[in-house]
Amino acid sequence: MQITAALSRVAGQDLTLETLALGPLRDDEVLVRVVATGICHTDIGMRDSPSRIPRPMVLGHEGAGVVVSTGKAVNRIQAGDHVVMSFDTCGTCHSCVSGKVAYCSHLGAYNFAGQRLDGSTALSVGQEAVHSHFFGQSSFATHAVCHERNAVVVDADLPLELLGPLGCGFQTGAGAVLNSLGVSAGQTLAVLGTGAVGLAAVMAARIAGATTLVAVDTNNARLELATELGATHVINGAREEVFTRLRAIVPQGVNFALDTTGNLDLIRQATQNLAPLGVCGLINTARGADLSANILSLVLGGHSVRGIHQGDSDPQRFIPELISLYRQGRFPFDRLLSFYELADINVALSDMHEGRSIKPVIRMPT
Incomplete structure (x- = not known):
């Protein structure tokens, strides 16, 4: 044909x-x-x-x-x-x-x-x-x-x-929060980048019950949308130092950071601003770039850095779940x-x- x-x-x-x-x-x-x-x-x-x-x-x-x-x-x-x-x-x-x-x-x-x-x-x-x-x-x-x-x-x-x-995009962002990181009620999450994947993560974190949900970007319109979709705080990286502001919001560090930008400096600093046993999840491949991290900090903090592909999703199960959440007005x-x-x-x-x-x-x- x-x-x-x-x-x-x-x-x-x-x-x-x-x-x-x-x-x-x-x-x-x-x-x-x-x-x-x-x-x-x-x-x-x-x-x-x-x-x-x-x-x-x-x-x-x-x-x-x-x-x-x-x-x-x-x-x-x-x-x-x-x-x-x-x-x-x-x-x-x-x-x-x-x-x-x-x-x-x-x-x-x-x-x-x-x-x-x-x-x-x-x-x-x-x-x-x-x-x-x-x-x-x-x-x-x-x-x-x-x-x-x-x-x-x-x-x-x-x-x-x-x-x-x-x-792809929405199951990746939502799955990173709900499947890969397993964010639960009362925990804290910073989402670096509020494109489609990052905003899907914001919506999922709200569903999961994260009490402090920080969205980071340089686009004010997207940060405003992130607030409407569930972010409790936003940081405009073009106007303020991201991690100084993040520490002011969550002095002990965040339970989870999720990077969608592939910016190596952001990722490195995210690993340094985790709460004890915190996890930094990586979605953007950063074009295969190498990442350095301080091993002493990782060990003493019990920190983890996790690669995440497709939000650890089984599409046959997860896509219908996301559709159900959409019908409920929650996604x-x-x-x-x-x-x-x-x-x-x-x-x-x-x-x-x-x-x-x-x-x-x-x-x-x-």
């Missing part, structure tokens, strides 16, 4: 809208008509990287849509189902079978290789192969091929144009969304990169 997709052909350049051929499904695959897809900073990072992904490739990994058809080995999903697509996994490694799917041993092959395990791709234009299966979906397109493992069935009464970002993630048409995807990418949009969502043409 013929589909329309946004291709990354040259690192650092705008995506190009092209008509592609989508080949037949494999037995374990699911064809989804994409209704909308969120944009994540990972999409921007991969667009700009000269080496992390093969090209040409269709990016996009926060897709939501309606199942068109399934391969004959698919049992849990059927045509007509509404689904949110998340990251893909092998389903058979130790991490997967023990319920820690965010740490699948084969995440690279299933999410960044741009092809099936046998080397084939689902897409082409003329005689040129186009790399597919980015995060098991490549959802910057009118149709996407995913697997039963990474498609989460959702209630059909919910607007699909809202739900795609639950598949109003829709307040973070801005909508764009597929033809304006490069505008949306620019708006996110420049901070004009917290979470852009691309609507597909009907």
Whole structure:
């Protein structure tokens, strides 16, 4: 079949809208008509990287849509189902079978290789192969091929144009608080960076009952929104020294710090401003940079620094939980969304990169 997709052909350049051929499904695959897809900073990072992904490739990994058809080995999903697509996994490694799917041993092959395990791709234009299966979906397109493992069935009464970002950004921020760090009532948390992931963490911390919740950013509008979503204190890093102010708020240090910025100086200072047995969680990869920490301080304080991937989430369980919280009015993630048409995807990418949009969502043409 013929589909329309946004291709990354040259690192650092705008995506190009092209008509592609989508080949037949494999037995374990699911064809989804994409209704909308969120944009994540990972999409921007991969667009700009000269080496992390093969090209040409269709990016996009926060897709939501309606199942068109399934391969004959698919049992849990059927045509007509509404689904949110998340990251893909092998389903058979130790991490997967023990319920820690965010740490699948084969995440690279299933999410960044741009092809099936046998080397084939689902897409082409003329005689040129186009790399597919980015995060098991490549959802910057009118149709996407995913697997039963990474498609989460959702209630059909919910607007699909809202739900795609639950598949990555929002589950990462909320999961970091509720799953990874296990923030509980009465504890203190500092969230460094109030983009989509950071604000999802703020909302989750309010749900968890954190009594002191400090949001840190340099954008006043986002800090105001953080207050509305549950932050008890905000710090504008462009106007005051962050950790002097943090210590004034929480003299003993915070139980948890969660970094979404990848700023190494912020991370280093966060580890030095933890309460005894405090934990600093890292979400932003900081482009693989090395981090130094004072070991004496870590040992005497019982401090931990934890890497967090996808909020330690099992999407099949956690996405429905987030939807339930949204229905209750406790996780109003829709307040973070801005909508764009597929033809304006490069505008949306620019708006996110420049901070004009917290979470852009691309609507597909009907």
